[in-house]
Amino acid sequence: MKKIFILLLSLLLVGFTSFNVFANDVKVTDDPDYLSQAEEDELTRLCNEFIQYTGMDCVIYIAYQNSTDVTNLADDFYDYNGYGIGTDNEGIILCIDYGTREYTITTCGPKTIDTYTDYALDNYMYPDIGNCLSNGDTYGACTKFIEQALSVYRNYDYFHQPDAQPVVQEQTLLEKLTPVFSFGGIGAAISTMISYFTKRGQLRSTGEKQTARNYVTDARMNYARSGDIHLYTNVLRRRIERNHDNSHGGGGAPSSHSSVHISSSGVSHGGGGGHKF
Numbered sequence: 095m096k097k098i099f100i101l102l103l104s105l106l107l108v109g110f111t112s113f114n115v116f117a118n119d120v121k122v123t124d125d126p127d128y129l130s131q132a133e134e135d136e137l138t139r140l141c142n143e144f145i146q147y148t149g150m151d152c153v154i155y156i157a158y159q160n161s162t163d164v165t166n167l168a169d170d171f172y173d174y175n176g177y178g179i180g181t182d183n184e185g186i187i188l189c190i191d192y193g194t195r196e197y198t199i200t201t202c203g204p205k206t207i208d209t210y211t212d213y214a215l216d217n218y219m220y221p222d223i224g225n226c227l228s229n230g231d232t233y234g235a236c237t238k239f240i241e242q243a244l245s246v247y248r249n250y251d252y253f254h255q256p257d258a259q260p261v262v263q264e265q266t267l268l269e270k271l272t273p274v275f276s277f278g279g280i281g282a283a284i285s286t287m288i289s290y291f292t293k294r295g296q297l298r299s300t301g302e303k304q305t306a307r308n309y310v311t312d313a314r315m316n317y318a319r320s321g322d323i324h325l326y327t328n329v330l331r332r333r334i335e336r337n338h339d340n341s342h343g344g345g346g347a348p349s350s351h352s353s354v355h356i357s358s359s360g361v362s363h364g365g366g367g368g369h370k371f
Contacts (some may be wrong), residue, residue: 107253111123118176121151126158126192137233142241148247150206151177151185154236160193165366167273168200178202183361186210188239190227196368197227203350205338207364214246214253215365223341227371 121141122134129137141152153172161167168189172178174234178185184203191197199215200209210219226235246253352364 102324110132120175121145121173122154122236124154124156126156128156128192128286130233133233137236137240139211140237144244145179147244149184150209150247151179151183151187151245153185153187154178155187156232156236157189157191158193159191161191161196162198163201164189164191164194164198164357164368166358166365167219168198169355169361169363172200172202172363173357173359173361174287175244175305182220186243188223188236190232190235192370197366197371198367198369199222199223199236199366202361207352207354208363209247209250209253210243211253212365213351216272218242218246218248218253220369224369224371 122129122137124134134318137154141154144150144152155171156170157167157171159167171189172185172187173183177183177187180203180204184206185290186199186201186206189198189200191232192298199219201210213262222242226238296339302313353366354362354364355366357363
């Protein structure tokens with residue numbers, strides 16, 4: 095019994111640490127205090143759920159810097175504060191500078207840069223975030239950022255292939271993400287362990303048999319292979335020739351292009367560009 099318990103506990107800890115080791119766990123920084131503590135806590139929770147779901151870091155930085163370049167401000171904050179998941183520092187950051195009333199989104203890591211194309215940022219994410227900021231709704235802008243980042247991730251094909259159709263409607267995070275491994279998974283594992291030991295205690299065994307022969311019956315085992323289980327059945331996968339038009343923004347068909355720039359630390363980032371509100 096002790097060996098089984100240790101094995102289950104080890105698997106639980108390995109699963110937990112493999113999805114929750116981040117270099118910097120402060121996901122929301124609000125220097126001018128535009129957010130309440132409750133709002134900051136909720137945004138932190140949503141960022142962490144996004145991370146669990148996508149494997150990409152999610153960072154929000156609200157500043158009052160009067161920066162000459164909000165893109166550099168975002169890149170430097172991300173790079174010099176140890177953000178990013180994995181060896182490629184995968185992640186996305188929303189930076190809002192109330193000094194210049196500008197905001198931007200930058201990305202890091204090949205997977206994240208590829209996912210968040212210029213079309214996705216310029217035509218889908220920036221407009222709604224900007225509208226929230228123009229209306230003085232900082233919390234709404236940050237929530238919209240996470241929701242739309244999730245929607246772009248779920249609709250990768252649409253934002254890369256002009257013939258594809260959106261396969262997932264935008265969902266608010268109030269409907270809950272469904273991370274690959276989260277605290278809910280920990281609860282399920284603990285529940286399983288409790289159930290196992292409860293049922294084991296209810297067994298009425300006459301004692302341990304000395305040989306395997308005592309456990310053999312005349313009944314035949316019938317092995318049946320079940321079908322594959324897909325967590326998200328609404329994902330459409332089909333091969334479509336990509337449009338290699340690298341135009342930046344301007345509406346029309348989605349483009350697979352992601353502009354890349356180099357930060358002051360020499361790291362490649364996608365996105366960027368100052369947007370007024």
